[in-house]
Amino acid sequence: MTLTWTSKKFTDLTLPELYAVLQLRTEVFIVEQNCPFQDIDGQDQVAYHLLGHTPEGQLAAYARLFDAGQCYEQVCIGRVVVSPAWRRYGLGQELMRQAIAHCEQLFGTQPIKIGAQQYLTTFYQGFGFEQRGEMYLEDNIPHIYMERA
Template sequence: MTLTWISKPFTDLTLRELHDALQLRAEVFIVEQNCAFQDIDGQDAAAHHLLGITPEGQLAAYARLFAAGQCYEQVSIGRVVVSPAFRRYGLGKELMRTAIAHCEQLFGAQPIKIGAQQYLTKFYQGFGFEQQGEMYLEDGIPHIYMLRA
């Protein structure tokens, strides 16, 4: 599946892009994972938003990218999500490769920190991330901090 990747600061997002991103995040992080939490956390305005768009114009994959000091001391990637309708095409791997590349283009070659759901540890290790510290609960879901040097 071929996606068009777009990375934009919050102020450049169209209303449709913002709507689709928030809808996808709610679909997966709130409904699918059955987790009541405040997804709109006040950090969207500081992020670059990475959108993977299908040829038909559907949002298939999404992540937020942050400069060092905005979310953590390091550059960071968050809200990594692939639409349930587009899973099993390897888009999670493509999304992470693209997110890392866009972080390097936007912020230079720097360490990248993530707060990952613990069950995805091996997935992120495949991109050079290493566990930092112990498991912690975020909204009732086990997470770990991971760093890519």
Template sequence: MQITWTSKPFHDLSLLELHDILQLRTEVFIVEQNCAFQDIDGQDAKAWHLLGQTAEGQLAAYARLFDAGQCYAQVSIGRVVVAPAFRRFGLGKDLMREAIAHCEQRFGAQSIKIGAQQYLTKFYQGFGFEQQGDMYLEDDIPHIYMLRA
């Protein structure tokens, strides 16, 4: 599957791209995970938005990227999501590789912190992230902080 990866600051997103991002995040984080929470959290304007799009322009994968000091003291990656129709193609791994690479290109080589859903611990460990601290609940979903040195 051919995916084109781009990252843009919030003000460079087209209205269609913003619509697709919000639609995908709502589909997965709110509807699929049955979690009522405030997805539009005031952080989008600070983020770089990593989009993985098909040749037809369909949003298949997405993540938010933050410079150090915006969410955590470290660079961070959040709202990591693959559209349900594209999960069987290994895009989660591609998305994380791209997110790390784009963080290094944008912010330099430094530590990256994530607040990961706990059941994905092993997935993120595969990219060099290590658990930091104990489990915490975020919107009633078990999470852990993880750091990639």
């Protein structure tokens, strides 16, 4: 499965793109994970939005990218998500490769920090992320801070 990848500032998202982003994040983070939380958190306006679209134009993968100082002291990747309809194609791997590459393109080569769901620690280690600190609960889900040098 080949996706078309773009990263856009909030103000450059079209209304249909924004709707698709919010729909995907709600589908996975709130409904699928059964986790009522405030997804629209005031951070979208300062983030870059990495969009992975199918040839048919469907949003299959997404992540938020933050410059250093906007989310953490380091560059940050967050809201990493692949649509349930497209998970069997290995898009999580491609999403992370693209997120790292886009961070480097947008912000230069520097450390990247994530707040990862703990069960995905091994997945993120495959991209050079290392655990930083102890497990913490975010919206009742175990998370761990990880950093890529």
